[in-house]
Amino acid sequence: xxxxxxxxxxxxxxxxxxxxxxxxxxxxxxxxxxxxxxxxxxxxxxxxxxxxxxxxxxxxxxxxxxxxxxxxxxxxxxxxxxxxxxxxxxxxxxxxxxxxxxxxxxxxxxxxxxxxxxxxxxxxxxxxxxxxxxxxxxxxxxxxxxxxxxxxxxxxxxxxxxxxxxxxxxxxxxxxxxxxxxxxxxxxxxxxxxxxxx
Amino acid sequence: xxxxxxxxxxxxxxxxxxxxxxxxxxxxxxxxxxxxxxxxxxxxxxxxxxxxxxxxxxxxxxxxxxxxxxxxxxxxxxxxxxxxxxxxxxxxxxxxxxxxxxxxxxxxxxxxxxxxxxxxxxxxxxxxxxxxxxxxxxxxxxxxxxxxxxxxxxxxxxxxxxxxxxxxxxxxxxxxxxxxxxxxxxxxxxxxxxxxxxxxxxxxxxxxxxxxxxxxxxxxxxxxxxxxxxxxxxxxxxxxxxxxxxxxxxxxxxxxxxxxxxxxxxxxxxxxxxxxxxxxxxxxxxxxxxxxxxxxxxxxxxxxxxxxxxxxxxxxxxxxxxxxxxxxxxxxxxxxxxxxxxxxxxxxxxxxxxxxxxxxxxxxxxxxxxxxxxxxxxxxxxxxxxxxxxxxxxxxxxxxxxxxxxxxxxxxxxxxxxxxxxxxxxxxxxxxxxxxxxxxxxxxxxxxxxxxxxxxxxxxxxxxxxxxxxxxxxxxxxxxxxxxxxxxxxxxxxxxxxxxxxxxxxxxxxxxxxxxxxxxxxxxxxxxxxxxxxxxxxxxxxxxxxxxxxxxxxx
Numbered sequence: 182x183x184x185x186x187x188x189x190x191x192x193x194x195x196x197x198x199x200x201x202x203x204x205x206x207x208x209x210x211x212x213x214x215x216x217x218x219x220x221x222x223x224x225x226x227x228x229x230x231x232x233x234x235x236x237x238x239x240x241x242x243x244x245x246x247x248x249x250x251x252x253x254x255x256x257x258x259x260x261x262x263x264x265x266x267x268x269x270x271x272x273x274x275x276x277x278x279x280x281x282x283x284x285x286x287x288x289x290x291x292x293x294x295x296x297x298x299x300x301x302x303x304x305x306x307x308x309x310x311x312x313x314x315x316x317x318x319x320x321x322x323x324x325x326x327x328x329x330x331x332x333x334x335x336x337x338x339x340x341x342x343x344x345x346x347x348x349x350x351x352x353x354x355x356x357x358x359x360x361x362x363x364x365x366x367x368x369x370x371x372x373x374x375x376x377x378x379x
Numbered sequence: 380x381x382x383x384x385x386x387x388x389x390x391x392x393x394x395x396x397x398x399x400x401x402x403x404x405x406x407x408x409x410x411x412x413x414x415x416x417x418x419x420x421x422x423x424x425x426x427x428x429x430x431x432x433x434x435x436x437x438x439x440x441x442x443x444x445x446x447x448x449x450x451x452x453x454x455x456x457x458x459x460x461x462x463x464x465x466x467x468x469x470x471x472x473x474x475x476x477x478x479x480x481x482x483x484x485x486x487x488x489x490x491x492x493x494x495x496x497x498x499x500x501x502x503x504x505x506x507x508x509x510x511x512x513x514x515x516x517x518x519x520x521x522x523x524x525x526x527x528x529x530x531x532x533x534x535x536x537x538x539x540x541x542x543x544x545x546x547x548x549x550x551x552x553x554x555x556x557x558x559x560x561x562x563x564x565x566x567x568x569x570x571x572x573x574x575x576x577x578x579x580x581x582x583x584x585x586x587x588x589x590x591x592x593x594x595x596x597x598x599x600x601x602x603x604x605x606x607x608x609x610x611x612x613x614x615x616x617x618x619x620x621x622x623x624x625x626x627x628x629x630x631x632x633x634x635x636x637x638x639x640x641x642x643x644x645x646x647x648x649x650x651x652x653x654x655x656x657x658x659x660x661x662x663x664x665x666x667x668x669x670x671x672x673x674x675x676x677x678x679x680x681x682x683x684x685x686x687x688x689x690x691x692x693x694x695x696x697x698x699x700x701x702x703x704x705x706x707x708x709x710x711x712x713x714x715x716x717x718x719x720x721x722x723x724x725x726x727x728x729x730x731x732x733x734x735x736x737x738x739x740x741x742x743x744x745x746x747x748x749x750x751x752x753x754x755x756x757x758x759x760x761x762x763x764x765x766x767x768x769x770x771x772x773x774x775x776x777x778x779x780x781x782x783x784x785x786x787x788x789x790x791x792x793x794x795x796x797x798x799x800x801x802x803x804x805x806x807x808x809x810x811x812x813x814x815x816x817x818x819x820x821x822x823x824x825x826x827x828x829x830x831x832x833x834x835x836x837x838x839x840x841x842x843x844x845x846x847x848x849x850x851x852x853x854x855x856x857x858x859x860x861x862x863x864x865x866x867x868x869x870x871x872x873x874x875x876x877x878x879x880x881x882x883x884x885x886x887x888x889x890x891x892x893x894x895x896x897x898x899x900x901x902x903x904x905x906x907x908x909x910x911x912x913x914x915x916x917x918x919x920x921x922x923x924x925x926x927x928x929x930x931x932x933x934x
Contacts, residue, residue, distance in 0.1 A: 196577070204568045204571050212598045215599050216603070219602075306613065307619065309626065310628060313619035321609075
């Protein structure tokens, strides 16, 4: 008895299932959301509970410029993929590079803020609960930006080696889903740290 | 069958190193499934030895077999091992092996991620057991972790846990957590994207449905655990204060974070057990499963409610009346979908032509034991009663009733049911029944009687006790049960080995079953199916064997 003899379904030619990459990425994003939720809850739970040291409103400055950079990188990566689908390789590559630059600028912003906090304000991860939760939450996000940037840079190499073709557009779309997620998380982190936490 | 013997003879002529190399580098879902299962069996032996040491220590009052320090390590290692390195790998091993076969797929959606996840989990187990050698660090501060399997703060703080034992515990859970999340992503993607033509969501075998919900729960539950472990690493290595009460941190928030993982984890383990029962009971009752759509709905309901009951582990900590009420009610609510499932299995057996082969024996025992476990669970869900019984041996007896009497019995059923498929050999029914009766007697001796000292006030995790409190005789009986359980496990191992080497050839379909995996050879070829199957009902092999009266006419 072989499965080949199982009746042929009349619709077997129309059999369509969702893309593996997309579903896999949605699952990864769901797992990441759960991880970030725990860190956000810890941040909110410990707001104002520090027994010593600086409070958020004493030392934080709202990073509007860097936030704008990161959020606009979502737009550039989206258009980059559209251009690739349209077959406009040069425009696509340029927008891809712009996305990377915007991501790097954002990381630079985080680095400057941390240097300022450590050197000028004396706030480190050991100082108080605010330091612990702030560096952990923002650091976790920065780590995800870094991972995303490494992937974006790998794709940039493929652009320049001319290995990238139109049929790879779906893979880039899946990568861009991750990047959008990283940006969306920043909206939450920004709200929690710089708006609610003030 | 001819292709099967060909591959086998090919395999056996190649040198051992080459064959081992193939297993280490494999990305095949069947081999990874078997690796998960073998790996879990090794840890089952380790965790069993730790349990035996504890039971021997408690056999009589004022026993001095092991020191209190060693006893603490034993219960920590036993709990951590059994949950993360026995139950989880068994669940993932069976899911890996069965899900692609049952949906008519060639492999999992991401085979390399699959291998990565397995080896991350394996690394976690190595970390945990390396602590016996490396936990000391430079402090001379003892070896294996001794903070309990839920590692409450501030026990895990550097001050109270010098040396590296807690670090090995954290690393091991983090690493196996990454593996679990990877496998969960893989299982969901496989089920949603790799089904063979005709297999709509409503025509998937129940095992596949239950594993889909299980994987969803892993993603939602193991991720918070990983986040909490990252925080613990920050506290221990970077000097953070997440769980440092001296600096305003909270010990209770660790409990919340741990149990947000810890309770859904119970459903992560029990849903696959339900999945095995849902496949085995119909086949040995010769009836289709009763109420398929209701079973699916009940499963999804368990998944949802299971995410909102965690703090019933924390009644004794002292929460607000509102929180207590919410968690009492949500915990009781989860008994409803679970009860629906029990009724559906009974209704499947009702009027069926039941064959009590070994897998069915284990499933029937599971039904009654799981019912009892659920009922003691409802008693523990009542907050005032929980204040009385919490942290006593009553709790230990309850959750072992769930995990051993419910989950492990179903896993044994699954071992016997799919052993012919995976090995190509029939197991010995006589040894199987011996295993069942030994283990059944041992289980009831140990865990029925364990409730009593709990009600009489014996707290868990004490290394010895005073005579004359009425606990002595119960502890003696509980320990005697271990002998039967250990004997049962030995018979089980002997059966697997003997049948693998000497067993009769099984053929494709020894149970006259109805799901796709029984249509391919035993063991299945690397490619699973020579031609992609097409299905029209939930029991494609029934349709094939009974073309005059196929299921799809009625579904």
